[in-house]
Amino acid sequence: MRPVKLVMPVKLLPTPEQAAALHATLRTCNALVDRISGQAYEKKVFSRAGLQKLVYAELKAAGLSAQPALHVIRKTADAYTTLRAQIRYRRAQARRRAELQKKKAAGSRSAARRLARRKAREGRHAAHVNHKIAKRIVADAQRTGRGIALEELSGIRGRVRLGRHQRATLSTWLFHQLGTYIAYKARRAGVPFLQVDPAYTSQTCPRCGHVARGNRPHRDHFCCRRCGLAGPADHIAAVNVRRRARTVWAFVSMPDPLPAQGKGDATPARQPAAQGSATRCERPSHELARPRPRS
Numbered sequence: 368m369r370p371v372k373l374v375m376p377v378k379l380l381p382t383p384e385q386a387a388a389l390h391a392t393l394r395t396c397n398a399l400v401d402r403i404s405g406q407a408y409e410k411k412v413f414s415r416a417g418l419q420k421l422v423y424a425e426l427k428a429a430g431l432s433a434q435p436a437l438h439v440i441r442k443t444a445d446a447y448t449t450l451r452a453q454i455r456y457r458r459a460q461a462r463r464r465a466e467l468q469k470k471k472a473a474g475s476r477s478a479a480r481r482l483a484r485r486k487a488r489e490g491r492h493a494a495h496v497n498h499k500i501a502k503r504i505v506a507d508a509q510r511t512g513r514g515i516a517l518e519e520l521s522g523i524r525g526r527v528r529l530g531r532h533q534r535a536t537l538s539t540w541l542f543h544q545l546g547t548y549i550a551y552k553a554r555r556a557g558v559p560f561l562q563v564d565p566a567y568t569s570q571t572c573p574r575c576g577h578v579a580r581g582n583r584p585h586r587d588h589f590c591c592r593r594c595g596l597a598g599p600a601d602h603i604a605a606v607n608v609r610r611r612a613r614t615v616w617a618f619v620s621m622p623d624p625l626p627a628q629g630k631g632d633a634t635p636a637r638q639p640a641a642q643g644s645a646t647r648c649e650r651p652s653h654e655l656a657r658p659r660p661r662s
């Protein structure tokens with residue numbers, strides 16, 4: 368007799384207490400991945416072995432046993448591997464494109480043809496990558512019962528400052544495309560999706576509410592000038608986006624019907640981010656979450 372392999376989907380039926388415990392573990396793990404990825408970025412350590420040396424003791428101290436601790440490290444390292452591969456790929460593409468452009472400028476018609484083909488291929492590749500990213504984000508949100516908040520799309524392009532290498536190669540519309548895919552997939556999956564006002568998300572302190580350009584002395588770093596809270600700039604911005612989304616969500620999910628403009632929260636007035644007058648900069652963060660009249 369040949370052995371037969373059966374694959375069975377199994378649904379766990381935990382007691383409420385077990386479910387709560389599982390949920391707590393999942394949350395702890397996710398929070399730790401966040402924290403560790405911040406450390407990895409600060410210290411520029413991205414390998415599994417390096418991260419293990421750097422944070423294993425800390426993870427154990429945070430209450431994780433060996434298996435989950437290694438899982439957290441693996442998850443962080445894998446995420447960075449993917450990210451770095453993407454960046455390398457884009458740089459290589461940009462180099463080849465530049466070569467062809469030089470030849471095209473010199474009058475080569477085959478270079479012009481190849482350039483056009485390459486452009487189409489890169490576009491397809493980018494769309495494919497964006498689909499994968501969007502799918503993953505929406506699936507994670509669905510699995511963990513959470514919603515997704517993004518900065519209002521036009522704002523993402525305004526806020527993100529790209530490095531010298533990326534600036535030339537990464538088309539701004541890719542961000543827009545990713546946002547569109549996430550919005551579409553989230554709605555299809557029934558995952559709450561909100562867009563929030565992007566103004567000052569990278570200059571607002573999520574702990575004390577202080578808003579100032581000087582809070583972000585460097586593209587990568589946030590450091591509150593009033594209370595001293597510091598961290599990776601993108602992470603801080605994400606915390607602000609989440610906070611604004613929660614405010615907006617409280618509005619849109621209120622049981623009583625709201626006046627007509629209440630709905631406007633999800634598509635707030637456009638504001639070029641990171642450029643505001645000094646008086647605006649002094650507003651507390653919760654005020655910024657509300658829609659402003661279009662000017």
Ligand SMILES: [Zn+2]
Binds near residue numbers: 573594
């Ligand atoms: Zn602060």
